[in-house]
Amino acid sequence: MSTLIPCIIAGGAGARLWPVSREATPKPFMRLPDGDSLLQKTFARAAALKDVERLLTVTNREVFFRTLDDYRPLNQTRIELDFILEPFGRNTAPAIAAAALHVSQRYGADAQLLILPADHLIKDVAAFVAAVDNARPLAEQGRLVTFGLVPTHAETGFGYIEKGQALNDHSFQVRRFIEKPDAATAQRYVEGGQHLWNGGMFCMRADVILQELREFVPQVLSAVEHCLERSYRKEGPHELQVELESDSFAQAPDISIDYAVMERSKKVAVVPCQLGWSDIGSWQAVRELIPADEQGNQCTGETVLHEVSNCYIDSRQRLVGAVGLDNLIIVDTPDALLIADGKRSQDVKLIAQELKRLGHDAYRLHRTVNRPWGAYTVLEEGPRFKIKRIEVKPGASLSLQMHHHRSEHWIVVSGMARVINGEDELLLDTNESTFIKPGRPHQLSNPGVIDLVMIEVQSGEYLGEDDIVRFNDLYGRAPITPGTR
Known part of the structure; x- marks a missing residue:
């Protein structure tokens, strides 16, 4: 054959x-x-x-x-x-x-x-x-x-x-x-x-x-x-x-x-x-994979329930307290919460469609975003600042890049960082840092055998992910790719 x-x-x-x-x-x-x-x-x-x-x-x-x-x-x-x-x-x-x-x-x-x-x-x-x-x-x-x-x-x-x-x-x-x-x-x-x-x-x-x-x-x-x-x-x-x-x-x-x-x-x-x-086509299909308790509830994560029945609750990072509920679907993520009638799980797509129409990031991205070199998590942001937690895999490297509108301050939490900052190349150990001015070419890589974890503090008039001029990249991505890093 x-x-x-x-x-x-x-x-x-x-x-x-x-x-x-x-x-x-x-x-x-x-x-x-x-x-x-x-x-x-x-x-x-x-x-x-x-x-x-x-x-x-x-x-x-x-x-x-x-x-x-x-x-x-x-x-x-x-x-x-x-x-x-x-x-x-x-x-x-x-x-x-x-x-x-x-x-x-x-x-x-x-x-x-x-x-x-x-x-x-x-x-x-x-x-x-x-x-x-x-x-x-x-x-x-x-x-x-x-x-x-x-x-x-x-x-x-x-x-x-x-x-x-x-x-x-x-x-x-x-x-x-x-x-x-x-x-x-x-x-x-x-x-x-x-x-x-x-x-x-x-x-x-x-x-x-x-x-x-x-x-x-x-x-x-x-x-x-x-x-x-x-x-x-x-x-x-x-x-x-x-x-x-x-x-x-x-x-x-x-x-x-x-x-x-x-x-x-x-x-x-x-x-x-x-x-x-x-086909796992809805939250109703997902809940059928989990055994129910005596009240018909299926819960993932920490919950405290009082007179709650036939509910699906998925909250892996926060405690959920609920009183007097029946046949609801509750799904909690770090940046978005879904509450839906259990009989209308197919209609959740309408929320996603509206977010897409509005151009809202919650349609496209999670707070934690995976990249070829690891991942980053947005911890907090406001006018003219954004704070990220960045993880870089052993042997991995971000692209050599430059930003027009923002500066970045990098602080190593654990592991070892190799940094290109303009014409300087340096190794940063735990609790060491470097400051990168707007317009300066820079690159971050992990030369070690454990994950590199660092905090990045961005400051500037514009902090969008599309403010990246990419000079070279290990992963074959386009020289200028809005929304990637």
């Missing part, structure tokens, strides 16, 4: 899971109660498949280093990693087109792609492996195989797949794909046994999906082909990056693979499966 390349598609901000999921820290990075992220769980089950030697990830370039951080502790077997880095999302059809073209060119037109959303939860990994084993012979024969989840209840938030003629003991032709139904229709689907939830997972040969893309949406395939010709590639030990060129990628139509191909192709088959699957 031909080579199998799992392809993790990591897109979408997860607006229904605000304030934990945000544009710069989207849903796949959300930590579940066991401490693992959804992305890590997706990687782990892909790695559990037989004979997998290489894994492809399609994700946004802004979260590339965060993705590597999530993969690193799990990749003990040294699976080769390919990345296709999107400048922005264009839905699943362009993403899968890029993945299929990449795989076809490098690993053979007959190589099989296993498309896996990065933000779904599958509890039964053994059943997942068995379902993939059932799908692969069909994909080898030229089928586009989707995995249909046997419904456990009448769900109006998912699309459905209607089974057609049986192909073998484990699979069926797909009669049709169905949009999200109303409650009565969903109940009939569950009772009838002919309908499955559409989980957005696929197994197919690269040449077959490319043929169907060329037939049904040639404009998608041609735009992505043109984009790949102009895209930058970087190859190193055990890792390959393809950074999609922005202007040409913007020409690809924004369309899902379901609309583009699956609903139109005559080659689609479905493998029914029971995987303990959830």
Whole structure:
């Protein structure tokens, strides 16, 4: 059988899971109660498949280093990693087109792609492996195989797949794909046994999906082909990056693979499966992962409750006291608090959408922001000042940069800092500091073997993150990148 390349598609901000999921820290990075992220769980089950030697990830370039951080502790077997880095999302059809073209060119037109959303939860990994084993012979024969989840209840938030003629003991032709139904229709689907939830997972040969893309949406395939010709590639030990060129990628139509191909192709088959699957699409789905107490409450963090029932409370940094509440969702983060009716968890996206419309930072960023070199946390800010806690990983370095409108005072809390300050280069130990004037080139790096922790005090007329002139950077970021550091 031909080579199998799992392809993790990591897109979408997860607006229904605000304030934990945000544009710069989207849903796949959300930590579940066991401490693992959804992305890590997706990687782990892909790695559990037989004979997998290489894994492809399609994700946004802004979260590339965060993705590597999530993969690193799990990749003990040294699976080769390919990345296709999107400048922005264009839905699943362009993403899968890029993945299929990449795989076809490098690993053979007959190589099989296993498309896996990065933000779904599958509890039964053994059943997942068995379902993939059932799908692969069909994909080898030229089928586009989707995995249909046997419904456990009448769900109006998912699309459905209607089974057609049986192909073998484990699979069926797909009669049709169905949009999200109303409650009565969903109940009939569950009772009838002919309908499955559409989980957005696929197994197919690269040449077959490319043929169907060329037939049904040639404009998608041609735009992505043109984009790949102009895209930058970087190859190193055990890792390959393809950074999609922005202007040409913007020409690809924004369309899902379901609309583009699956609903139109005559080659689609479905493998029914029971995987303990959830799309973790709302706080209601998250709360179902946590056991409830005698009053029906599910709490993470320290709480003091009086006459509280059926509530979900997630507050990991502050004590929450509650009196006389029923069926609420309460999610507390350092810079934002969500309080919602438990029956309206799907409507949380409306808060995220309004914040985005207003240009509010709470849509895009957390108070702690991850960077390739580590992270920073805004501790306090006001007119003409901002105070940050900065952590730099061992061996990591910020870019050599300059600011027009602000000065910075750096104080080392722990570890050792190597600092370029204008023409001076110095080492700073714990409780030592340096002052950087506006317009002076400077760079911070960690030459030690433990994390460098320091406090940065910014002062000036303008303190925006886009006041950065970048001269060079270890991480290949653009010379001038608003909002990054």
